[in-house]
Amino acid sequence: MKPVTWNRRQLALLGLAAALLTGCAGSGKPKPADLGPNPGLLGVRQAWSTKIGEVAYPLDVQVSGGQVALASSDGTVLALDARSGRELWRASAKAKLTAGVGSDGKTAAVATQGNEIVAFEAGRELWRQKLSAQVLTAPFVAGGRVFVLGADRTVTALDGASGRRLWTQQRPGEALVLRQPGVILAVGDTLVVGLSGRLVGLNPLNGTIRWDAPVATPRGTNDVERLVDLVGRVSRVGDSVCTRAFQAGLGCVDASRGTVAWTKPSSGYQGVHGDDRFVFGPESDGKLVAWRRSDGERAWVSERLRYRQLTAPLALGRSVIVGDESGIVHFVSREDGSPLTRVTTDGSAIVAAPVVADDTLVVVTRNGGVFGFAPE
Known part of the structure; x- marks a missing residue:
């Protein structure tokens, strides 16, 4: 497996994404309306x-019961008691971070700029494992394993106790990738990941593909226009997983069968959340939208x-x-x-x-x- 390298076009896209995330700063940036009382x-x-x-x-704050795990850019990782704010433990990854935190309440994991996954338990470093690609999505910790979604569309399973590599699932990489957290979660006994514009269900024991559901498809004539990537967070209610495709659309998938319930066009770069009735998410310009979970129509x-x-x-x-x-x-x-x-x-x-x-x-x-x- 070759390491991810950034060419000029990729760096240009990362700059474009950064501009979108900061509102395309400049004299032409629209001014928000006054909020009023x-x-x-x-x-x-x-x-x-x-x-x-x-x-x-891109921090992902991880909740496990009454415990909250989080980390700063310099590699400081800590767990807090959510009710009181009391610090439960603190540790250091000894490097700057690109992604984190993943936690099951016992093991916490982060990704460093050196492409290392570092795992902790109660503030004590357990192990660190070097990967070949950069990681921009917080590791997912479940079932005694740490699952990692790489920027090159590689999914890797590591043993939670030792960091030993258990399996790797490689999908064809795109010419460009988005420097933003992707999608990785569990639904029942299936590991669900976002690969390009698709939600893919994997067997967590060996990485084999169980199903593949398209949420958005590439369009356009160049690599930038054809970029399609699913971004976190997602809205999960039972087997229903709803997710956003960067600046393209959103959709809901039945993760028990791997079938697409619906997709709708939408221009946004942040993830979604919801309940059994609605899916909520912001558009690129800050409009907040509610879609009906049943059919995707705007509420x-x-x-x-x-x-x-x-x-x-x-x-x-x-x-x-x-x-x-x-x-x-x-x-x-x-x-x-x-x-x-x-x-x-x-x-x-x-x-x-x-x-x-x-x-x-x-x-x-x-x-x-x-x-x-x-x-x-």
Whole structure:
């Protein structure tokens, strides 16, 4: 297997993706509308806050019961008690990170800029394993194994106790890849990964393909136009897995059979979340959209948060929760997208999709602020 190397076209695409993620900074950048008074229709209080180092990579905050695992760009990895914010353990990967954190509550794993997967248990380094390709998606830890999705579309299974390579599944690489987290999760006894514009079900014991479901297909006449990649986060309800294809569309797949339920065109680069009725996600310009989970038809569209560079959402109770580039966390109604309340952090961008653990909403900012919010 050859290592991933970046040519000029690939680097150009990475620059394009970065520009999209930062809102194409410049004098022509649209200005967000004024938010107006906080409606305050939900009671939300800040329960605690703490600090880690700067977070300048695509962090995935991992929840296991009442424990939250996270990491900063410099390689600091830690676990917090979600209810109190108390630090449970802290460790260092001794290198800057490109992806993390994956955790099952016992083993936590991150990926370094040197293409190493480093695993920890209770703050103690267990092992590190060198891979041939860069990793941009947080490792997935389950069943005593660590599963890794490489930037070259390679899926690798490592033994959770030793880091020993168990199997590798290689799919044909594309001319260009997206520098953004992809899709990897488990549905029942199937490992589900995003490979280009397809959701693929693998046998976690040996990596053989069980099914292959197309969510989006390449179009266009050059490599940039033909780029299709699935991005995290996803919305899973039972066997239904809904995911977004970068700037192309979104769709839902029945992961028990590997069949596509529906696909719809959509221009967005952040992942989705949802419940049994709706799938929620932001478009590239910040419009927040709800699609019906049953058939993919739009239920509502809210333009109140346009141009605010939204995170992937979290569906929680009667709210849909998103963070923005100014450190504000917005709560809107899941029924129609109307604003319910908002809370502030440290003024730097929210860098990871919000998560909930032990009835506490946890958000992380670029400056390394970690905030826990609770209902009043």
